[in-house]
Amino acid sequence: MKKDIEQFIDKFKKFNLSKEDLDTVISNVKIMEFKKGDDVIINKNSCQGFIYVLKGNLRAYAISATGKEITVFNLNSGDECLLCANCITDNLQLELNLQANKDTKILLLHSSYFSVLKDKYPSIASFVVELLSIRLASAIKVMAQALFTPITQRIIDFLKQNVTNNQIQITHEILASHLGTAREVVSRILKDMEKENLIKLERGKIIILNL
Template sequence: MSSAVLDQVPHIVSLFPSLSDISLEDWSAEGIAIVKFQPSHVIEEGHFLQHAVLLLEGTVRMFKISGSGREVTLYRIHSGECCPLMMASILGESEYEASACTEEPGVALAIPVYVFRDWMDRYKSFRQFIFKMFAKRLIIMSNLLDSINFKSIRGRIAEFIVQMTEDGATSLDMTHGTMSIELGTAREVISRTLKSLENEGLLRLSRGRIYQIKRQELKKYIEL
């Protein structure tokens, strides 16, 4: 094990308590490394992964691109989490079925796939952690599918804006194109719906910005 990893083990375990049972001998396996990444680094769908990645710092956005080129955000991974789709491809020895994009500078623990599989087999707490990640993201994915299939675009946009301003902010810096990616719909649909909401006096629009947001009024459009 490199000194960089050795020095970081207490911090790693604080973020991933399920790794507390890992022996020093197992931590010494060849190929375990601390890696740094910069914003906009992309891991594309379809690759066979060589490492499992546990995020120590930063944010990674998971997304899919349809055959027509439309992009939709699936979920985000934050410090102390891992990507279940990544783990599934490793355990199933299959191609990575999503793409990942780093949104800010970050740090991750990279574990060679053979080590990851071995730890999954031998360490119950680590295996339970991975299964919990699967369950958590499965619920998020189910909610996303329900939203896309059963909620109106007006309700989805209202819900998204309210969620993005949970701190009580009355403005949101975001382009229509970015919102279309987050919600998995066409930019033109986003623009048309936002303009309709503006005409109703629920918000104001400028380039790359939504302001004078009336959160309470928008909540009336959120569909349960």
């Protein structure tokens, strides 16, 4: 636990915080753990603050009025999350959910502390803008792909980006959620790809043959 917190504190040392403020961070940072499939943050208003991912993976996704999901970005080990924190701005009307894609451990600094630091240190305010830009660029890319890239190509791109040892542990339903489409559409395209010997389908698994 001490090593985890030290890793988090190293992130803040570059902002040249006063000893008092650094002690405040040390005293108030929390370690939180989630199992695969756990919902981490329900929406913007329930977000508690600045997140740093120690290990695992978090999927940030939006839900449409019809209940369809689409992945906006992923957070891996070493990534920070501010877009899901209400400490950025009260006027940012985004509702994103966070879900653990695998067993995940994060460090969290409550927004009441992080907001004070952001207002006090210009370097932290600049850091917030930089991270916000990265997340918005990712969101714009995802939306552009959803609008202009054929779903077959989006599935191929997703498989290539997430393959490990020539396979991906994923269901058709979860894959559809990542891409913001229907499970039936994903299943049909995957079966066509299997007929073309591009992939092999197994229960909860996709084996990559020739993509």
